[in-house]
Amino acid sequence: MTRLSVNINKIATLRNSRGGNNPDLIQVATDCELFGAQGITVHPRPDERHIRYQDVFDLKQIVTTEFNIEGNCQEQKFIDLVLANKPGQVTLVPDILGQITSNHGWDTIANREYLTGMISVFKQAGIRVSIFVDPIAEMVEGAAKTGTDRIELYTEAYATHYHQDRDQAIAPYIAAAELAHELGLGINAGHDLDLNNLKFFADNIPALDEVSIGHALISDALYFGLENTIHMYLRQLG
Numbered sequence: 593m594t595r596l597s598v599n600i601n602k603i604a605t606l607r608n609s610r611g612g613n614n615p616d617l618i619q620v621a622t623d624c625e626l627f628g629a630q631g632i633t634v635h636p637r638p639d640e641r642h643i644r645y646q647d648v649f650d651l652k653q654i655v656t657t658e659f660n661i662e663g664n665c666q667e668q669k670f671i672d673l674v675l676a677n678k679p680g681q682v683t684l685v686p687d688i689l690g691q692i693t694s695n696h697g698w699d700t701i702a703n704r705e706y707l708t709g710m711i712s713v714f715k716q717a718g719i720r721v722s723i724f725v726d727p728i729a730e731m732v733e734g735a736a737k738t739g740t741d742r743i744e745l746y747t748e749a750y751a752t753h754y755h756q757d758r759d760q761a762i763a764p765y766i767a768a769a770e771l772a773h774e775l776g777l778g779i780n781a782g783h784d785l786d787l788n789n790l791k792f793f794a795d796n797i798p799a800l801d802e803v804s805i806g807h808a809l810i811s812d813a814l815y816f817g818l819e820n821t822i823h824m825y826l827r828q829l830g
């Protein structure tokens with residue numbers, strides 16, 4: 593069954609907006625796991641707009657499911673943060689400074705040598721590595737040559753086009769996942785997955801190991817409550 597990793601970036605956004613500790617990020621992470629989340633994901637960014645580097649150290653002490661740290665390994669501070677905390681998984685995302693959110697996967701062909709070197713650093717530390725890629729065959733093939741354990745399919749395009757034509761929206765992701773599986777890569781997915789589009793995605797993507805979901809899930813929790821919302825998302829994953 594596909595595992596649900598809850599991204600708690602937006603809890604930190606709310607907390608930071610008033611400068612205090614409400615909502616308490618550590619308590620929310622603990623409760624997410626209590627409510628059934630099978631992983632906790634954070635995406636510390638250099639401007640610390642939401643997840644702060646200290647949050648990662650604090651979360652490492654209490655996360656009992658799988659801890660997934662996402663971010664840009666082109667920042668030395670990110671590399672040091674991950675190696676100091678040794679999460680179960682690191683997800684390498686090619687963000688550039690000032691992006692409102694992540695909006696593209698790696699060019700795994702142009703960055704093959706760089707990614708191969710970075711991936712070996714984290715794997716030697718005993719950390720599973722996933723790299724953020726678009727559902728493009730050449731990028732998946734390039735990912736397989738870097739030594740990464742998994743890819744994370746960037747699902748914004750699927751979410752954007754889901755309502756117009758869901759079969760057309762998911763087609764490149766099915767093809768990319770089939771290729772990744774043939775190449776021996778694990779398959780994660782994330783970005784803009786929500787209660788409307790998640791079940792169709794999970795039902796149709798072969799060998800999907802994990803989805804990481806944050807923005808929509810936390811937004812839904814404002815209406816349905818966090819415990820109920822996590823259960824609703826888990827039900828979509830069957």
Ligand SMILES: CC(=O)[C@@H](O)[C@H](O)COP(=O)(O)O
Pocket residue numbers: 599601602635662685692693694724782783806807
């Ligand atoms: C890589 C990915 O798709 C998510 O981690 C996303 O980047 C969330 O980041 P924000 O919460 O800052 O939008």
Ligand SMILES: NCC(=O)COP(=O)(O)O
Pocket residue numbers: 599633662744781782783784785804805806807808809
């Ligand atoms: N890797 C995707 C993630 O962690 C959360 O993305 P989103 O659900 O906040 O768009």
